[in-house]
């Protein structure tokens with residue numbers, strides 16, 4: 068059983084390298100501007116997968132889709148530009164915060180833009 | 194500074210073999226662009242409930258079954274507030290109705306007793322066998338009952354509650370505090386690292402002190418700690434001096450904090466420095482991954498589950514993802530915030546794997562708020578990136594509430610702690 072798994076893992080390691088070399092999902096710059104695609108079911112598929120996976124962390128404090136039910140600010144009605152500027156302001160310290168500065172410093176400007184694009188009110192990605 | 198995983202790093206991560214199982218989809222019977230997309234989630238706590246909700250939210254074509262024996266889940270977060278009299282058990286009760294009705298998760302009130310990772314089946318206590326294309330396991334913690342002489346599961350359930358899984362244990366400890374005389378001695382005994390919610394025991398001491406100061410001011414709290422330092426130590430100690438002077442005594446491992454044995458009949462504890470008589474004893478025993486993780490062979494020698502940090506897929510059993518306290522998530526603490534964040538990352542990864550695509554490199558985040566008093570909050574935050582070494586904290590980000598924070602800031606953090614609770618339970622169960 069264990070041996071079988073090991074062989075199997077090795078096979079997967081090789082096949083996955085080929086897969087990665089043809090895939091842009093990991094590079095923030097590549098995935099930022101890609102066009103929305105339609106799935107087989109005709110549904111909108113997320114076009115900003117990296118923005119999505121980064122953005123999902125935010126909702127633990129700010130609520131699902133950025134719609135807060137408590138005292139923490141919502142951003143579900145904000146534009147991407149507003150959110151991006153706010154995040155960069157937290158990161159530089161220009162904008163006062165208790166905890167947001169501590170978070171925003173963990174991201175590159177490109178990553179903050181991907182997050183803002185994911186949440187912005189005109190985004191179809193949520 | 195940037196925590197984007199470079200193509201080169203990512204390839205290294207893959208080749209290390211650690212990450213390889215993320216792409217198990219290519220080598221398994223679950224082919225790319227899977228026509229069958231069944232995910233079973235074991236455990237409806239912070240990790241499992243978030244994963245179940247987000248799988249359905251991100252891809253409604255995935256069918257999701259959640260196995261959780263409890264109809265009501267009492268959250269550990271805010272259970273210390275219950276002990277301090279600031280919240281009731283009703284305030285920390287979560288149910289599965291939104292997951293069932295709004296997100297159409299098939300919630301089964303039962304426990305998983307066996308997992309066949311090769312065949313892709315989970316067996317339930319009630320006898321039912323459920324097939325899956327991918328499985329998420331989030332069983333939380335179990336306790337190592339046999340590490341302290343005189344202590345056992347039955348001692349914990351009758352006399353020395355751990356209150357580290359919220360529910361009847363929280364009620365028992367709360368009732369003991371309510372019944373205690375003015376001038377009583379409360380002992381809190383945290384374990385060595387790693388354990389669930391590193392600031393938990395110290396927030397607990399703070400909020401119990403708040404109750405005792407108001408109602409039983411002659412009482413004392415003594416923390417017997419095997420460690421030499423603890424989470425947010427400077428902030429806690431400063432808060433204790435300001436709000437509860439002389440009431441909380443913390444003894445480190447080298448100054449008598451190590452437990453040698455306990456005696457439930459006489460309600461006494463023996464440390465390397467002598468015997469202590471107590472009125473209330475809260476032992477938080479050492480921990481390991483929840484039982485089903487052991488039964489399914491998902492754990493390693495540490496007693497926790499090794500995973501690939503891109504997708505939280507087990508490095509032992511491809512197709513099975515382990516999230517939350519049970520997983521070995523590098524620098525991330527075992528917290529509800531972390532578990533929920535990992536649940537969402539695993540959900541997003543599974544959506545992509547079913548599409549035959551590589552998951553996007555996640556970032557992981559944690560914020561742990563602790564209350565020292567009703568208007569006195571502190572926090573520790575962290576942002577984590579993936580490297581070939583696994584999940585590491587980004588040094589430029591995160592950190593603590595400043596030690597010189599003024600009262601307005603401490604009050605704001607206490608308010609944000611409440612705001613965080615409202616949103617995380619909504620984001621996870623609502």
Ligand SMILES: Cc1cc2nc3c(=O)[nH]c(=O)nc-3n(C[C@H](O)[C@H](O)[C@H](O)COP(=O)(O)OP(=O)(O)OC[C@H]3O[C@@H](n4cnc5c(N)ncnc54)[C@H](O)[C@@H]3O)c2cc1C
Nearest residue numbers: 236238239240269270304305333390517518528529530532
């Ligand atoms: C006192 C205290 C205070 C805390 N405060 C905070 C805080 O302020 N912030 C924070 O972020 N974290 C906090 N935590 C930590 C947090 O509670 C945990 O980290 C979190 O619950 C972990 O989530 P999980 O999904 O791994 O496990 P859990 O939330 O424990 O969920 C596990 C679930 O799995 C179920 N289960 C187990 N085995 C099976 C099986 N075989 N079949 C089916 N179901 C099964 C259990 O019934 C349970 O419902 C605190 C913890 C404590 C003890």
